[in-house]
Amino acid sequence: MINNLKKVIEGQPAFRYKQVNEALFKQLVSNWEEASNLPKELIANLNEKFPLEIKAELLHDGDVSKAVIELQDGVCIETVLMRYSHRNSLCLSVQAGCPLGCHFCATGQGGFKRNLTSWEIILQALYFGRLLKKKGERIDNVVFMGMGEPFLNIDNVFDAIKVLNDKDGFEIAARSISISTVGIVEGIKKLADFPLQVNLAVSLHAPDDNLRLQLMPINKKYPIAKIFKALELYIYKTNRKVMIEYIMINELNDHIKMAKELAALILAMEKPLVMVNLIPYNETDKYKASPIDRIEGFRNVLLKSGIDCIMRRSFGKNISGACGQLAGK
Numbered sequence: 001m002i003n004n005l006k007k008v009i010e011g012q013p014a015f016r017y018k019q020v021n022e023a024l025f026k027q028l029v030s031n032w033e034e035a036s037n038l039p040k041e042l043i044a045n046l047n048e049k050f051p052l053e054i055k056a057e058l059l060h061d062g063d064v065s066k067a068v069i070e071l072q073d074g075v076c077i078e079t080v081l082m083r084y085s086h087r088n089s090l091c092l093s094v095q096a097g098c099p100l101g102c103h104f105c106a107t108g109q110g111g112f113k114r115n116l117t118s119w120e121i122i123l124q125a126l127y128f129g130r131l132l133k134k135k136g137e138r139i140d141n142v143v144f145m146g147m148g149e150p151f152l153n154i155d156n157v158f159d160a161i162k163v164l165n166d167k168d169g170f171e172i173a174a175r176s177i178s179i180s181t182v183g184i185v186e187g188i189k190k191l192a193d194f195p196l197q198v199n200l201a202v203s204l205h206a207p208d209d210n211l212r213l214q215l216m217p218i219n220k221k222y223p224i225a226k227i228f229k230a231l232e233l234y235i236y237k238t239n240r241k242v243m244i245e246y247i248m249i250n251e252l253n254d255h256i257k258m259a260k261e262l263a264a265l266i267l268a269m270e271k272p273l274v275m276v277n278l279i280p281y282n283e284t285d286k287y288k289a290s291p292i293d294r295i296e297g298f299r300n301v302l303l304k305s306g307i308d309c310i311m312r313r314s315f316g317k318n319i320s321g322a323c324g325q326l327a328g329k
């Protein structure tokens with residue numbers, strides 16, 4: 001349970017924890033009044049400290065829905081639900097904006113407001129959990145690929161993951177939860193020691209530091225060699241496969257030569273337990289997306305080198321709900 005929520009219930013008999021969790025995550029109530037078995041004062045206290053109404057605007061584009069959620073201080077964040085035939089996947093934000101300013105990313109270009117609390121991260125899942133429950137469905141999968149950098153808000157992200165995974169919470173399998181990072185080395189190390197087996201994805205986007213620095217200012221602090229060292233340690237400790245994310249920007253990072261460099265980087269690892277995910281770029285006014293044949297060419301080089309490589313489809317562009325398009329406008 002979220003720490004602040006625990007504090008509100010402190011001193012209550014033990015079964016209250018169960019009742020509160022049941023109301024919140026199973027019944028998915030949108031007002032504490034609906035949790036009729038709780039005592040009146042507790043309901044009042046909860047309604048004051050953890051109001052359950054969520055102010056949001058919902059937009060749809062095919063199987064993608066985007067919620068623009070207004071937080072208590074008026075700050076807006078965005079959450080995306082992708083409905084595949086066999087599962088519902090939720091893309092969560094961890095910060096309002098992002099301080100890292102990657103040049104290709106709308107979130108990064110929009111500036112940074114603040115970190116989200118663990119409650120505000122959970123709130124996003126509650127919002128879509130309630131909508132899905134009405135259809136007899138649930139959240140099956142969670143990716144931390146919305147606004148912000150998870151490892152710059154790591155304690156709150158870890159707290160939220162515990163609630164997402166908990167059997168008294170959302171009961172989402174750890175293997176169905178993924179964190180995407182620009183490669184904050186301390187975060188990668190902490191995740192290796194985190195008790196839940198969640199997946200790690202690293203946004204690489206370039207095979208050399210010069211190019212990566214052009215795209216991502218954070219590469220100055222965490223250059224490629226440092227990231228790969230941390231990944232080797234992570235793989236050594238966890239024996240879990242890491243996903244390397246690589247957005248495909250036309251005639252910039254999508255040259256065959258670069259695919260070969262990327263393959264060499266990976267094959268030089270002690271244990272190259274990785275797969276590469278080529279992400280079609282969602283265009284901004286700065287960069288253009290690689291055409292499909294360039295993506296295929298790049299992919300073939302990796303496959304021929306024996307590296308597992310997939311191409312992620314991109315959804316929700318019409319509502320600016322795709323990767324790197326969330327801006328909290």
Ligand code: SAH
Binds near residue numbers: 150182202283
């Ligand atoms: N801050 C984290 C997680 C959020 S971004 C990170 O950067 O990894 C999630 C993914 O979307 C990252 O791989 C990011 O590089 C990618 N992305 C950003 N802008 C994009 C764009 N315009 N098109 C496609 N992917 C983009």
Ligand code: SF4
Binds near residue numbers: 098099102109
């Ligand atoms: Fe932040 Fe990730 Fe966007 Fe970079 S890509 S600005 S780290 S959200």
